[in-house]
Amino acid sequence: MHSETPAGATGRQPATSLVVAMLTFRRPDDLRVALPALIEQAEQVIERFERVEVLVVDNDPQESARAFVEAFPSAGPVVLTYRCESESGITAARNRALAEAAASDLLVFIDDDERPTERWLVDLVATFDRGDAVAVVGPVVSRFEREPSAWIQAGEFFTRRRMPTGTAVSVAATNNLLIDLRVVRGLGLVFDTAFGHAGGEDTMFTRTLHATGGRLVWCDEAVVWDIVPAARSTRDWVVRRAFSSGNSWSQTSIALEDSLRGRLTARVRCIAKGLVRAAGGAVRSAVGLVTRSLRHRAKGVRTLARGFGMIAGAVGYSYEEYRRVDA
Incomplete structure (x- = not known):
């Protein structure tokens, strides 16, 4: 089946390997739910690639997620990898994921407090295969531990963009993003450490990718649910x-x-x-x-x-x- 892998509209070489990277920091309850879901997602695309890996990057210097990940039952043909990034900050963790996926063609980012919908990964990959995009962006929809107040709902603070699949975009967050690492490596692009604790490292990364001629496209079917804790509904x-x-x-x-x-x-x-x-x-x-x-x-x-x-x-x-x- 690997020989039938689509090469895309531009005749680029077909992607043969994929890494799904989840960053985590001291969220054991989320990890227990998120990891099995990611393994299941990876299994849905295993026939599309020669190698599929789920990578957990733990940003806790105390390696609090290691025991759970390493004790996780065999994922069959899906490779499960644990890595600790002891340097504090979202940028360091994202760059660690880039480094660990250095030998792969595609990298998908998702957060540990998100839950993929049934065909999330299949849809991201299918949208990538249909065109010449260097990145595919999916929507993030919030679900709440505690229903936010009428004021927050009226202000639409948790309402995010939606648009038709295939729409070109110029910027994206990295909590639901597929990127072509072959292009990223060619550009020498990494997440800017200047945004290590401020956030915006994903904005800088994707805006740079777009500014250098990369095409980012939307996949409206590839939804992930963002689980919003009560502390954020204020x-x-x-x-x-x-x-x-x-x-x-x-x-x-x-x-x-x-x-x-x-x-x-x-x-x-x-x-x-x-x-x-x-x-x-x-x-x-x-x-x-x-x-x-x-x-x-x-x-x-x-x-x-x-x-x-x-x-x-x-x-x-x-x-x-x-x-x-x-x-």
């Missing part, structure tokens, strides 16, 4: 996340420029856009207060927070959303 958390999103967008926009003039122009542009967003968000929130519209109040605050984040990022402030103190 006003404080969602507003800080909106700020963080704007903050990382400005930082990546500046970092993508390769000249002093370009970076200065990007700073000015991000400040201007941030001011427009902040002002618009403030007005919308005020209108919501006057009209008693929960939707306008919440969406106004969301836009205001993102605008402030853009301004802060443009003037050099980095909001380190993922900084932690290891026990």
Whole structure:
């Protein structure tokens, strides 16, 4: 069956190996659910590739996930690998996954607090095979341990984009992403360590991939469920996340420029856009207060927070959303 592997519309060499990488950090309950699901997903595409591997990258220096992963029952033809990345930060963990998958053609990223739908991996691979994309992006849909408040729902803080399969995109998160490692290696592309604790490393990575001519496409069928803990269903958390999103967008926009003039122009542009967003968000929130519209109040605050984040990022402030103190 391997000889029938599609080569894609551009005549590129067919991909013969795939790694599914899951990053984890002290989430044993999530790991117990997520790992069997990933093995099952990998088994669905085993006939498509010569080699399929599930890679668990543990970002805990104490290797808290090792015992569970290494004691996991044999995955049959699917290779199961455990690796510890002791350097703190999401960027270090993602780069470790890149390094461990260095001999493979394709790499898929998913997080330990996500659950793939029935044909998630099959659909990602099928979309890759149908065209000339260097990356395939799937949607992430939130499910909640505790239903968020009416204010959070009205502000659509957890609503993410959806679009028809095959739609070209210019940026993506790495919590549901397939990438062609052959292209990535050719570019010498890795996750920028400057975003180690701030987040935005995936934005920088995919924007760089796109800027160098890579085609990123959407696969709307390849859904993963994002399991949102109660601690994140709060006003404080969602507003800080909106700020963080704007903050990382400005930082990546500046970092993508390769000249002093370009970076200065990007700073000015991000400040201007941030001011427009902040002002618009403030007005919308005020209108919501006057009209008693929960939707306008919440969406106004969301836009205001993102605008402030853009301004802060443009003037050099980095909001380190993922900084932690290891026990």
